Amino acid sequence: MTIAPVQSSSSPLVASGWTDARLILALEEVVEKELNRHLAVAKEWMPHEFVPWSRGRDFDGVLGGEAWSLEQSQVTAVGRVSLVVNLLTEDNLPSYHHEIATMFGREGAWGTWVHRWTAEEGRHGIAIRDYLLATRAVDPVELERARMSHMSEGFESDNAHSMLHSVAYVAFQELATRISHRNTGKYAGDPLCEQLLAKIANDENLHMVFYRNLLKAALEIAPDQAMRAVADVVTDFRMPGHGIPGFERAAAQIALGGVYNLRIHHDDVLQPVLRHLKVMEIGGLGPEGLLAQNELGVFLDGLDDQARKFEERQAALLARRAARRTAG
Numbered sequence: 001m002t003i004a005p006v007q008s009s010s011s012p013l014v015a016s017g018w019t020d021a022r023l024i025l026a027l028e029e030v031v032e033k034e035l036n037r038h039l040a041v042a043k044e045w046m047p048h049e050f051v052p053w054s055r056g057r058d059f060d061g062v063l064g065g066e067a068w069s070l071e072q073s074q075v076t077a078v079g080r081v082s083l084v085v086n087l088l089t090e091d092n093l094p095s096y097h098h099e100i101a102t103m104f105g106r107e108g109a110w111g112t113w114v115h116r117w118t119a120e121e122g123r124h125g126i127a128i129r130d131y132l133l134a135t136r137a138v139d140p141v142e143l144e145r146a147r148m149s150h151m152s153e154g155f156e157s158d159n160a161h162s163m164l165h166s167v168a169y170v171a172f173q174e175l176a177t178r179i180s181h182r183n184t185g186k187y188a189g190d191p192l193c194e195q196l197l198a199k200i201a202n203d204e205n206l207h208m209v210f211y212r213n214l215l216k217a218a219l220e221i222a223p224d225q226a227m228r229a230v231a232d233v234v235t236d237f238r239m240p241g242h243g244i245p246g247f248e249r250a251a252a253q254i255a256l257g258g259v260y261n262l263r264i265h266h267d268d269v270l271q272p273v274l275r276h277l278k279v280m281e282i283g284g285l286g287p288e289g290l291l292a293q294n295e296l297g298v299f300l301d302g303l304d305d306q307a308r309k310f311e312e313r314q315a316a317l318l319a320r321r322a323a324r325r326t327a328g
């Protein structure tokens, strides 16, 4: 690595000498390598092939077709909630692009990645919306109003103050998005929907790999600062769609339906990334890095406990519902 840290600073964020600008320069080589790897493995796919256009028909309004009603929807109740949350999350892409272009820049390998990533993400919203409208899976009027409201709020990253926090966040967030799409497909009740969401989940997985490998390099060159970033991001993690109208209620339904909940977050999102990067085993840390690593360990134990309690409540609630159905 040819870029050296600065030698002294009074700011705690650059205590070990790495400013954001220097980290971005230092990681440029890694970004170029990971970008080339990504381009070599990412396979082109066509969103239009996953949309059953023959099932589509005119809506009311300008064309005088049939208005939407609930019984037209062939997907499950949890599928409807989850598909809308996933789509609205994808819809806010202009704001995400703004955040990462501001943080990582638009030049060199970083810029090529930012634009390529944006193009791939753009495909997700297009594909899901076309599927939902052609199959009449959700209320199109409600969907459009929710999109307007959500996008009008924009999205402001919780991590805009730090490049390492931003990289750590997206490494976990891309995996969270992957799991959320994959499980939505699994529980939506339509094999075609599952196929489409598996395709999207595959893109999200490649995004996760890119950022995870970048985070690995960051842990090597600036271990104490990167450890702090990982600890902060894991303990304060929020899904990017947290600003969606009615998000809390939707998130509760999504959790109960097994699409995304504390158990899944701990087991399928946090742990795989942390284990891959051997975050809890990294040695040779300074006092700051050690403190962050300890905080992370304590948090993960607590989260595992919370997840166990959630599972107990979930099992009890589902059993009550099943009993009511049998009685009714």
Ligand SMILES: [Fe+2]
Residues within 6 Å of the ligand: 090, 121, 124, 177, 204
């Ligand atoms: Fe996406």
Ligand SMILES: [Fe+2]
Residues within 6 Å of the ligand: 121, 174, 177, 203, 204, 207
């Ligand atoms: Fe992604």
